[in-house]
Amino acid sequence: METIDYGIDLGTTNSLVAKYSKGKVEVFKNPVGFKETLPSCVAFRGERIIVGDKAREYIVKDPLNVFSAFKRKMGTSEKYLIPSLMSYYSPIGLSAMVLKELKNFIPEVQKPSSIVITIPASFDTVQCNATKEAGKEAGFEEVVLLQEPIAASLAFFNEKMNDAGSLGKWLVYDLGGGTFDIALITIDKDEMRVVDHEGDNFLGGVDLDQMIVTQLILPRLKEITGKGDIDSLINQRNGPYEKLYYILLLKAEEAKKELSINETAEIEFTFEIEDEPAREIYFEITRTAFEELIAPKIDYTLDFVQKIFDRNHLSSADIKNIILIGGSTIIPYVRKRIGESTGIPVNFSADPSTAVAVGAAYYAGAKIKTLANKFSEVSNETALERDVQLQVAYNKTTKDMEEYVTALFENLPENCTYRMVRADGGYDSGIKNASTKIGEFVLLKANAVNQFTIKVYDEQNNELSVPNSKIEITQGLFSLYGQTLPEDICIEVDDLNNNTTISEVIFVRNSILPLKKTVFKELSRTIKKGSTDSLIINILEGNQSVHPSANKVIGVIEINGSMLESDLVYGSDVEITLEISESREISVSAVLTFTNQTFNHIFNPMEKYISITKLREELKTLRNEINLSIEKVLENDDYEKASFLNELLDVNNTLIKDASTLRDGDLDERKYQLEEQKRRVAAQFYNVGINNSPVYDKKEKIQSLKLYIDHIMTYHNDVPETIKEEYNIMITANHELMKSTNHFQLNTFFMKLEKFHGKMVFNVPSLLINNFVYMQGLSESDFNNYKKVKKLFEQGEKAMEKSNHNELLAICKEIWGEMKDQNTEIEKIKGTGLGS
Amino acid sequence: MKETLTIMNQFALLELKLGNDKDESIQRIIQRIKAVWEGMGLVYQLPLGEKYTDTRTDVMANIVGEMDNDMTITQIVKPIIYQNNVIVQQGIVMVEAKKK
Ligand SMILES: Nc1ncnc2c1ncn2[C@@H]1O[C@H](COP(=O)(O)OP(=O)(O)O)[C@@H](O)[C@H]1O
Ligand SMILES: [Mg+2]
Numbered sequence: 001m002e003t004i005d006y007g008i009d010l011g012t013t014n015s016l017v018a019k020y021s022k023g024k025v026e027v028f029k030n031p032v033g034f035k036e037t038l039p040s041c042v043a044f045r046g047e048r049i050i051v052g053d054k055a056r057e058y059i060v061k062d063p064l065n066v067f068s069a070f071k072r073k074m075g076t077s078e079k080y081l082i083p084s085l086m087s088y089y090s091p092i093g094l095s096a097m098v099l100k101e102l103k104n105f106i107p108e109v110q111k112p113s114s115i116v117i118t119i120p121a122s123f124d125t126v127q128c129n130a131t132k133e134a135g136k137e138a139g140f141e142e143v144v145l146l147q148e149p150i151a152a153s154l155a156f157f158n159e160k161m162n163d164a165g166s167l168g169k170w171l172v173y174d175l176g177g178g179t180f181d182i183a184l185i186t187i188d189k190d191e192m193r194v195v196d197h198e199g200d201n202f203l204g205g206v207d208l209d210q211m212i213v214t215q216l217i218l219p220r221l222k223e224i225t226g227k228g229d230i231d232s233l234i235n236q237r238n239g240p241y242e243k244l245y246y247i248l249l250l251k252a253e254e255a256k257k258e259l260s261i262n263e264t265a266e267i268e269f270t271f272e273i274e275d276e277p278a279r280e281i282y283f284e285i286t287r288t289a290f291e292e293l294i295a296p297k298i299d300y301t302l303d304f305v306q307k308i309f310d311r312n313h314l315s316s317a318d319i320k321n322i323i324l325i326g327g328s329t330i331i332p333y334v335r336k337r338i339g340e341s342t343g344i345p346v347n348f349s350a351d352p353s354t355a356v357a358v359g360a361a362y363y364a365g366a367k368i369k370t371l372a373n374k375f376s377e378v379s380n381e382t383a384l385e386r387d388v389q390l391q392v393a394y395n396k397t398t399k400d401m402e403e404y405v406t407a408l409f410e411n412l413p414e415n416c417t418y419r420m421v422r423a424d425g426g427y428d429s430g431i432k433n434a435s436t437k438i439g440e441f442v443l444l445k446a447n448a449v450n451q452f453t454i455k456v457y458d459e460q461n462n463e464l465s466v467p468n469s470k471i472e473i474t475q476g477l478f479s480l481y482g483q484t485l486p487e488d489i490c491i492e493v494d495d496l497n498n499n500t501t502i503s504e505v506i507f508v509r510n511s512i513l514p515l516k517k518t519v520f521k522e523l524s525r526t527i528k529k530g531s532t533d534s535l536i537i538n539i540l541e542g543n544q545s546v547h548p549s550a551n552k553v554i555g556v557i558e559i560n561g562s563m564l565e566s567d568l569v570y571g572s573d574v575e576i577t578l579e580i581s582e583s584r585e586i587s588v589s590a591v592l593t594f595t596n597q598t599f600n601h602i603f604n605p606m607e608k609y610i611s612i613t614k615l616r617e618e619l620k621t622l623r624n625e626i627n628l629s630i631e632k633v634l635e636n637d638d639y640e641k642a643s644f645l646n647e648l649l650d651v652n653n654t655l656i657k658d659a660s661t662l663r664d665g666d667l668d669e670r671k672y673q674l675e676e677q678k679r680r681v682a683a684q685f686y687n688v689g690i691n692n693s694p695v696y697d698k699k700e701k702i703q704s705l706k707l708y709i710d711h712i713m714t715y716h717n718d719v720p721e722t723i724k725e726e727y728n729i730m731i732t733a734n735h736e737l738m739k740s741t742n743h744f745q746l747n748t749f750f751m752k753l754e755k756f757h758g759k760m761v762f763n764v765p766s767l768l769i770n771n772f773v774y775m776q777g778l779s780e781s782d783f784n785n786y787k788k789v790k791k792l793f794e795q796g797e798k799a800m801e802k803s804n805h806n807e808l809l810a811i812c813k814e815i816w817g818e819m820k821d822q823n824t825e826i827e828k829i830k831g832t833g834l835g836s
Numbered sequence: 837m838k839e840t841l842t843i844m845n846q847f848a849l850l851e852l853k854l855g856n857d858k859d860e861s862i863q864r865i866i867q868r869i870k871a872v873w874e875g876m877g878l879v880y881q882l883p884l885g886e887k888y889t890d891t892r893t894d895v896m897a898n899i900v901g902e903m904d905n906d907m908t909i910t911q912i913v914k915p916i917i918y919q920n921n922v923i924v925q926q927g928i929v930m931v932e933a934k935k936k
Pocket of ligand 1 (some may be wrong): 014037257260326331
């Protein structure tokens with residue numbers, strides 16, 4: 001047997017929908033704006049119907065076409081005239097619109113056909129039937145009603161229902177945005193029942209906001225500005241203070257919420273009226289002042305409690321608990337005052353804004369559907385019908401901020417509605433009647449690919465599946481016919497950990513011109529004012545995954561010590577803006593934020609730029625790397641490659657010698673030739689299958705470290721579960737990363753792996769022992785202070801005998817501290833000065 | 837996340853307060869901070885002066901004065917915040933008819 005599972009709080013001001021599943025309740029969020037609450041408000045704007053937040057915006061300005069609080073009119077014969085449609089809507093019809101909109105909050109494709117809807121305890125039979133009718137109109141075939149105070153109680157002690165301590169009489173006190181309700185309920189072993197209720201349909205949080213404005217803010221404002229007429233003018237429509245009034249209402253609600261947490265709240269706004277300079281207003285209001293202000297209102301609500309007591313011949317002692325619900329009961333004073341004045345324990349353990357919806361869902365989770373599940377039948381029926389077809393016409397790219405979309409439907413059933421929404425949540429056409437041909441101006445987000453969906457609903461508000469209903473419009477920037485970038489554009493940054501530099505991509509290949517981007521870098525070393533040292537901003541064209549020296553230099557800015565106004569300090573910011581025009585002209589501007597100096601250069605792609613310093617540096621790096629590779633291939637007895645590398649090394653050494661004779665300002669072409677030759681050597685070295693390009697190298701390192709860790713995971717039986725778990729999570733999360741060809745990302749991942757490996761050594765006893773034994777096997781020259789290390793080895797042996805892991809760990813840490821850095825012999829490169 | 841949004845809200849208002857003619861170095865710090873958020877997929881937008889219609893669901897509007905077909909956003913109480921190109925916070929704005 002199936003349960004209903006879905007529950008709706010159809011409120012006077014706000015409505016919510018929630019679902020019960022496997023013992024838990026989830027309150028759904030509006031796919032636009034992600035709020036749980038939907039204002040119970042409907043607006044008719046021209047031919048479109050808007051429900052919720054957007055509709056509420058027009059309450060004040062277009063009151064004839066906006067309807068709210070219609071819940072108060074449920075079950076009456078009241079009809080609302082819609083001027084723009086020249087037709088009437090009943091409170092039932094309007095409630096149905098809210099229910100339909102809530103249906104859209106439910107992410108499941110198959111919307112429920114049975115639902116629990118809550119009603120106030122005060123609703124009579126006619127009002128109940130009206131609510132059911134609204135549910136049916138919204139497309140629910142089975143509607144079960146539940147009283148709000150009961151729903152709230154369910155939310156509070158759903159799990160403890162049979163707890164003897166909770167049996168007896170309870171009060172549910174609901175102070176929301178616009179209404180106040182109080183209900184007396186009894187709970188016995190198998191029943192929860194509303195015995196009596198009272199309330200005021202025109203009292204809630206909104207009134208408190210208004211009081212804050214008129215009684216706490218305006219007096220201060222009068223004092224500060226000397227304007228005595230604010231009081232009388234403030235809420236005048238189209239008056240001089242109208243805008244201020246709305247702002248103050250927002251500020252008041254904000255401050256009210258702030259005062260639920262803190263002792264004081266700030267009121268801060270700009271006071272602006274025509275012909276006068278704007279002035280900033282700032283003051284604080286205190287919780288004490290707020291409490292004094294609202295005390296009479298809260299006492300007024302307590303009168304209702306007394307009425308209920310009198311009528312039922314009860315006293316406080318007869319009541320187990322008061323449950324507080326409704327957003328306004330978050331106010332600490334309300335909680336305190338109710339408890340103190342009645343002497344009854346106050347319970348506010350659940351979220352007061354969602355309790356009713358949550359309770360409704362709990363109830364729905366236990367309520368068996370009486371309706372046979374009709375899903376399968378329905379789908380058979382629709383299969384017989386011809387599918388709706390859709391043809392859409394629109395401009396795929398535009399520079400405008402809006403675009404006209406037309407669509408032609410075929411086989412459209414009677415009385416369908418449609419709606420267009422933008423995927424990011426920034427546009428919603430509202431609900432409109434669908435005809436064979438429709439047209440809509442859609443709004444676009446600037447410089448982005450805008451995705452829209454055309455949703456079509458049948459009479460019961462079930463979404464129909466329509467092919468081709470997704471459209472994409474590209475705004476701004478990306479012109480379809482623009483030229484593309486043939487290769488990656490990179491800047492060269494230091495990777496001093498690995499004693500090299502890398503190409504960091506700024507614009508990827510195939511991006512459409514023109515392009516502009518700003519990146520922020522930190523100095524990787526200090527450059528002294530007046531020194532010959534320099535910061536090099538090297539703009540490269542080529543492939544982001546190869547070493548910078550194998551890429552073409554298309555622009556370079558060299559900022560040397562003599563150009564600096566003060567020392568350029570390690571860690572300070574460099575802001576680099578790179579712009580490429582449609583004619584491929586490259587402008588670079590570098591701002592040194594520390595010295596506040598700006599360097600602008602425009603590079604024409606027809607010219608070449610060569611920095612001698614840079615050239616020398618690169619040749620040196622190349623020499624180091626070739627040397628390393630030679631060692632490596634010799635280890636593998638690959639003499640052929642070794643001899644090839646030796647030849648490259650010879651060429652490179654000649655180039656180094658030649659470069660040393662170059663001088664700034666040389667007029668001949670020698671430096672261009674040298675640069676060209678260097679690039680050829682680099683390209684041969686990095687591409688000829690020696691396979692120690694930085695990327696390949698990293699990948700290899702990652703692979704072997706991972707294999708090693710995998711091995712430990714399988715063969716060491718003392719790896720803690722938490723470590724295993726952490727490893728699995730890390731590998732899954734970085735799965736894509738491992739396939740990357742970006743040196744940057746690979747490096748990050750490698751560092752993560754290394755760190756994790758370190759952690760393993762700390763946490764896996766057998767691994768620590770392995771490591772200790774390994775270190776014992778090293779030679780004297782591998783350590784700084786071998787005498788000390790020898791002593792530590794002895795102590796470690798003892799710790800091992802005692803199986804004292806922590807002691808061994810402490811000893812190992814000391815030994816690690818004495819190990820010599822293996823990389824010290826390699827000549828350190830200086831780098832560009834730009835950190836990565 | 838909530839804290840980040842609060843910081844972004846305050847920062848966006850700070851940017852607004854500083855106005856258009858802010859010092860170049862201040863502008864730079866602002867851009868730098870925004871770049872860090874952008875790296876986290878977070879972007880805020882200040883739609884000041886933009887056209888307003890009832891199909892805009894990226895902001896919640898308070899309409900001031902007479903309504904007509906040509907409404908403009910004249911003041912911002914909260915910015916629009918995007919996370920990975922989806923709106924996570926609707927802006928709160930004041931909207932007015934264009935002065936003729
Ligand atoms: N933290 C808070 N402190 C004080 N008031 C709050 C707080 N949070 C929400 N509210 C107020 O609660 C009211 C909304 O309550 P809610 O139960 O959603 O309304 P309703 O049941 O009438 O639809 C609003 O007036 C709001 O200002
Ligand atoms: Mg309520």
